[in-house]
Amino acid sequence: MADQALPPDPARRNRPPGRYAYGPYVDGPDPLAPPVDLRAAIDRIGREVMEGSTPARALRELLRQGMPERTGLDELTRQAYEKRRKLQRETNLDGTLREVRELLAQALDAERDSLARQDSDDARFRELQLSALPSDTGGAVRELAEYDWQSAEARAAYEQIRDLLGREMLDQRFAGMKQAMEQATDQDVEQIRAMLDDLNALLAAHASGQDTAEQFASFMAEHGEFFPENPSTTDELVDILAARSAAAQRMLNSMTPEQRADLAELSQQAFGDPRLAQALEQLDGQLQGLRPGEDWSGSGRFRGQDPMGMGEATRSLEELGRLDDLAEQLGQSYAGARLDDIDLESLESLLGKQARVDAQALAELERQLQQEGLFSRAPDGSLQLSPKALRRLGESALRDVVESLGGRRGERQTRRSGAAGEPTGASRPWAYGDTEAWNVPRTLLNATVRRAGGDTRRLDVTDVEVVETEQRTRAAVALCVDTSWSMVQDGRWVPMKQTALALHQLISTRFRGDDLAVIGFGRHARKLELGELVGLEGAYEQGTNLHHALLLAGQHLRRHPDATPVVLVITDGEPTAHLEADGHASFSYPPEPETLAATVDELDRLTATRAAITFFVLGDDPRLVRFLDGLARRCGGRVVAPTLDGLGADVVADYLSRRH
Structure with a gap:
């Protein structure tokens, strides 16, 4: 990209006017990224709809799976879960307890060495005191709170335990506190206690419904250094603190009962004063009351070898919570889910910049599909394919058919000079x-x-x-398509629909004088609009009523007496139903003589219109082939046995040649 795409560079200020430099693009979507392939997208959605999905589900499936060079929501969700698993697989939560145990062992070893060098009853008594310490770490640290250390090294190690506990407990709630309190003085600790007292007072006033704007401003003026996030209201402050407090609780929930008991004991020794633990306990209680919707009861299994301190472990639990929230946003499985729900900043911070770019690309794809007018609302409010989308599906289907036709030719028009046309x-x-x-x-x-x-x-x-x-001849075309369950069951459903789409597109764009009727026949037959056919779901209903389909085809042809009549029948089964005089469909398998007779009678009436009739037989049922051969000989038509891939090409080629 040109200069404006590069990050600030002092050297560029001295570049002569008119000179350009090229480098990686930063900040915003990549302008050289391949454009969204809307045709491929609508083809994918259309195929899903033809297979029985709703347009809304098909769109969600497209966004879930993505497209070539477009990562889908499923892959982003997998990345979120993989990061979650890695965090739990490589780390554990007992880092603080391990460090306390090491410092305690160091203090006891140094004290015993010092006592061993002393030849006095007091030294022996102290050795007995040390050997009688509780076996658990928390109890031992508590018992040593009043112990008069003889070794300076041992006393220093014990004081490190108290400082470590205080810093870790603060680091759980306040970012960066562990490092800030490394060389804490008594004055620093007292300042922390004062901040916690003021914070608890602020939250108590807020919980009681008081207007805390002035109190909040005063609090931030005095203690703002502890809150680098710089919240602007009490509610923002509560949100920040509640998220961390809930993560700290989840960390405790993730530990064993023994580890929790140790930490409870140890917390009373933080900075050598139980008041810090009491203030933090009061803070946690208030936050849980103000934000009960936070996850206070969750937990996680950490089984790795890399130990984490209390603050680091709490941040890991907080990150796990953010990953869970992100996975839910990416999953889009809740009512009213939208891609706009995805927190892009959180996505980038957790999974990297490319993940944000991928999510933005999916959102842009969804917007363009909506803006292109490919969807419309049905009277019941549901999403449906628009006429524009159906035309695009037809174009794709016809293009595939033309490619399949190859060298085959179907002459459809006669020419003579001097005639109107x-x-x-x-x-x-x-x-x-x-x-x-x-x-x-x-x-x-x-x-x-x-x-x-x-x-x-x-x-x-x-x-x-x-x-x-x-001079162009005009044709009335009846395309009769079998919609019985066997078409769905044997994988013929979508090829049948694509064939109808291709023929409709050809007639509506190239031979507009022709009139096409698409007639679906199962237990009954009915005329289908294109959108209705595309979205038609296969129903488990027995019956192949070819008699009713030929009846409707004849009605369509008789409405156009000046047009060349063409009837195209796509089926995979013998007629097993016929229409009674009262409109009831009679079903029987194997076919009863009355069904075959009614079908043949209706075929004879079609033959009287001099219709060109072609039967496209799917599958290899020999009885069906023999039956359709007999019908074709009777009406002067023909039988074609296409492959599923070649069905559309054979139907279109037959239409072009038979409609003279």
């Missing part, structure tokens, strides 16, 4: 009886050329050329 782009000399419009430029050019040869006539009948047109 559509211009071909060419012209010809006028002949007696022609009624087409003159081609004025060609006519004037002919006159100019003739006069240049010496002929003085301004215009002659021999100069006139007329626009050549082509």
Whole structure:
């Protein structure tokens, strides 16, 4: 990118005007990233819908799985869970307890060494005191609170325990406190206690419903250094502290009962004064009352070898909570979920910048699909494919069919000059009886050329050329598609729908004078609009009512007596149902004679219209093939046995050739 895309660089200020430098793009979406492939996206969504999904589910599935060069929500969710597992797999929570045990052992060893060098009853008595200490770490530290250390080294190690506990407990609630209190003096500790007392007073007033704006401002003016997040209201302060306090509670929940008991004992020794633990306990209680919606009861299993201190462990539990929240946002499995719900800053901080870019790309894909008008609302409020989306699906289906056709040709039109029709782009000399419009430029050019040869006539009948047109035949087409359960069961459902889409697209864009009716037949038959067919779900209903389908096809053809009649039937089963006089569909398997007779009678009526009829038989049922062969011989039609991949090409090619 040019200069404006580069981060600030002092050297660039001295660059001569008009000179450019190129480097990695920073800040914002990559302008060189490949554009969103909306055609591929709508093809994916359309296929899902044709397989029985709703448009809303299909869109969610697209966003979950992603597209080539577009990471999906599932992959981002996997990354969140993998980071969670790694954190739990590599670390454990007993870092503070381990460090306390090491310092305690160091203090006791130094004290025993010092006592061993003393030859006195007092030294022996002290040795007995040390050997009678409780076995648990917390109890031993508590018992030694009043012990008069003889070794300076031992006393220093014991004081380190108290300082460590105080710093760790503060680090759980206040970011960076462990490092800030490394060389804490008594005055520093007293300042912390004062801050906690003021904080508890502020939260108590807030919990009672008082207006704490002035109290909050005074608190931040005096103690703001402890809150680098710089909250602007009491509520913001409560949110920050409650998240950490809940994480500290989850850390305790994750420990063994013995570890929790040790920490409870040890907390009373923080900085050598139980008042700190009491103030923090009061703070936790108030925060839990103010923010009961935080996760105070959760826990996690940490089974790694890398020990963490209390503050670090609390931040890890806080990070686990953020990862869980992020995974829920990415999962989009709750009611009313939207991609806008994803916290992009949290996503970037937890999974990296690329994860944020991927989420933004998915949101942009969703926005463009909405902006392109590919979805509309049904009367019941549900999402459905718009006519524009159906046209795009038809274009894709027709493109696939054309590629499959290869060298096959289907001539569909007859041409004769002088008849009313559509211009071909060419012209010809006028002949007696022609009624087409003159081609004025060609006519004037002919006159100019003739006069240049010496002929003085301004215009002659021999100069006139007329626009050549082509006569196009018009067809009424009935596409009868089997919608029985076997079509779904045997994987023929989507190819059937794609075939109908391709034929509809061809007729609606190239042969607009033709009239197509799509008729679906299962137990009953009915005319289907294109959107209805695309979203049609397979129903477990027995019956293949070809009789009813041919009846509706005949009605469609008779409404267009001046058009060439074409009937195309796609089926994978024998007729097993027929329509009774009262409109009831009678089903029987194997087919009963009445069903076969009704089907043949309706075929005879179609034959009387001189319709061109083709049966496309799917599967390898020999009885069906024999039956359709008999029907084709009876009506002068034909039977085609396409593969599923070639169904669309065979139907379109047959339409182009049979509609003369």
